[in-house]
Amino acid sequence: MVFSYTGKEADGTFDVEEHEFDDFYGGFELQLNDSHQLAASATYFRERSQGYDESNLSLQQYREDPRGKKRLDEGREYNNISVDYYKLDLTHNYQISDDVRLSSKVFATELDRPRFQTRGTAPDEGGVMEGRDRRYHTLGLDSRLDIGGISALGLDHRIQTGIRYEKHRFADRRPVGRPGEALKEGNRGEVYARAGENGYTRDGRLMTYDAEAISAFAQNTISRGDWAITPGLRLETFNQYNKTNFRPGDDDEGVTKKDSNSLLLPGISLLYSGFDNSEVYAGIHRGYAPASARSDEFPLTPETGINSQIGLRSSALKGVSLDMALFYNRIEDTLIRKEVDEFGDALFVNAADSRVYGLDLGARIDSWAWYDSPLNAFAEVAMNYTNAKFSNGPLKGNDVPEVPRYNGSLTLGLEHTAGWHLSTTLSHFGAFYTDIENTRPITASGDEDDAGRVPSHTLLSARASYKLPTRLDTTLWIQGRNLTDKLYIADIQEGIRPGAPRSILAGVTFNF
Incomplete structure (x- = not known):
């Protein structure tokens, strides 16, 4: 069993930034018998950063004060980002025989990452804050078979093959606040806001992106003496979806777009x-x-x-x-x-x-x-x-x-x-x-x-x-x-x- 924790509190690159994070990890392995092993791990990462944004300095501002944002009087100390990330893995290893091993894994992640910023005026002066309230979800399955101890045509062979499925969803939420409203992780504003209605002066926005992919591969490591050559082939097929859920005035509102791709990816490696x-x-x-x-x-x-x-x-x-x-x-x-x-x-x-x-x-x-x-x-x-x-x-x-x-x-x-x-x-x-x-x-x-x-x-x-x-x-x-x-x-x-x-x-x- 393994457990680890890392924590940090620190100032940032600019004079308005303060960062803190906590990172937890735990895992264990359980040998059920000579053939079966179970393993699991879990991760939780938490970040709370105040004063952080991705708007930087002009050349003149950088020359005057390369780490100064307070002096700009744009309310950047109200900007913030929060992160909550979860990951779970569950693995089953099956030693079928001395030369054959099957390993299967299921995994899932979830990321909640809201970020909010001003647009030049602090909320206590009537400014409007905007957000990028993003949520990511993934789910996947992976199974691999390793077969060794094969001899044919005077050569030794080790065959590896596997298949993997992944599904991703990304919700790109763009909430806005009312004039004078400070936004943060506990008050995220309104995604479905319309300018001129209910006190809002700007439109919100929501886009969702989905992807699903199936991968399969097979390779054979062929050995003789000091030489080993491994030819292999991988198949990748994936679909991507782009949907405009809410975007006032945009012609694509309510439209879902799709793109599909399939690729064959051959390869060969050599070891002496x-x-x-x-x-x-x-x-x-x-x-x-x-x-x-x-x-x-x-x-x-x-x-x-x-x-x-x-x-x-x-x-x-x-x-x-x-x-x-x-x-x-x-x-x-x-x-x-x-x-x-x-x-x-x-x-x-x-x-x-x-x-x-x-x-x-x-x-x-x-x-x-x-x-x-x-x-x-x-x-x-x-x-x-x-x-x-x-x-x-x-x-x-x-x-x-x-x-x-x-x-x-x-x-x-x-x-x-x-x-x-x-x-x-x-x-x-x-x-x-x-x-x-x-x-x-x-x-x-x-x-x-x-x-x-x-x-x-x-x-x-x-x-x-x-x-x-x-x-x-x-x-x-x-x-x-x-x-x-x-x-x-x-x-x-x-x-x-x-x-x-x-x-x-x-x-x-x-x-x-």
Whole structure:
């Protein structure tokens, strides 16, 4: 049985923000007999944040006071978001024989996420608040069969097959309040409001989005000696529904739109383990990403592509572990965020085809490998290089937005068998464009058309922990992020949003 809890109270990025959250997790496994095992887990996450919104600062406001919203006198301290998230998983594992295993799972989630904000005037001054009171529900079933120990044509085979069903519902509720009415989780306003009726000056809105999907796959890992090759095929079929339930003055009110797609996704991977403590792997697969139903251009085309990689995992050098991979992807009908509408919603479009190539690298060195000591000095490095560009049409040669060229981190640390750990990390985040036109100057006035190139930045963090020598598995820890309190731009969307300031977190972890 496992139980965990994490809680936090902290100031936010801007001077009006205050955040608190509680995260609970519990799970257990029950071995019924030699063949049957049951497992279950439950998660509950709660957030209450005051002063939070997704409207940011103009360039001039950022230069004057990069974390100041109170001075704008727009009532932003009334803005708020609340989150209640529930997740439940139930798994049954059936060991049919030594070589045959069936695993089945049912899962469900529910998310209640109301957010409310002013539009320039505080409610105590007669302003009207609007909301995005969103509810998400998912339900799914998953079953997988693993059959090993098969020999045929002088080769060893392991066959895996499975099927999965998922159903999603998203209710996008847009309630409004009356002039002077403060909205929050306990008073959510009126979704079916009509301007000019019952004291309301703005219209409410309700859209519902439904999706259902069935996935099935089969693959066969064929082995001989140090070689293993795995061909596979996946079938995806899904329906999306977009209904305008209530939207005064809109021609689509009461209309339900539907889009259906079916895709075959073949793939093949290769593994060679003939080197000492090293593996070479490669693969090429067809992949896809379903398009968002929340678009003025519904239905969009699913993003599809060919994803390939070749890599090396190795611990051949004493004290050194290495994992590196080269990748090359060709993507059709690339889905990107075009703009943000008046409600703060990101709108997506099929921009153009794109191609992406790059390198992922991770490595670690431990002194324990060379010295018989209770103290270990270690170093870790992680690096990613991604070159993502549109490959046809008027956007050809432009960078795909929101994709940095370089990211990486370097960690140096000490750990001791007595239970303590000290480390520090330098993290680099590369520059990226926020629009498909690759606008370089920052053009931020605080509205949905803002764009620009977000500059790169490097941050310093550190952490320390100590595992108490007690019967109860208890660890004390403290960590600091952005220790130099560096001011940097995190994103440009409805204005400039600065990154989080210096933050210090401390806590206790119990495992029982």
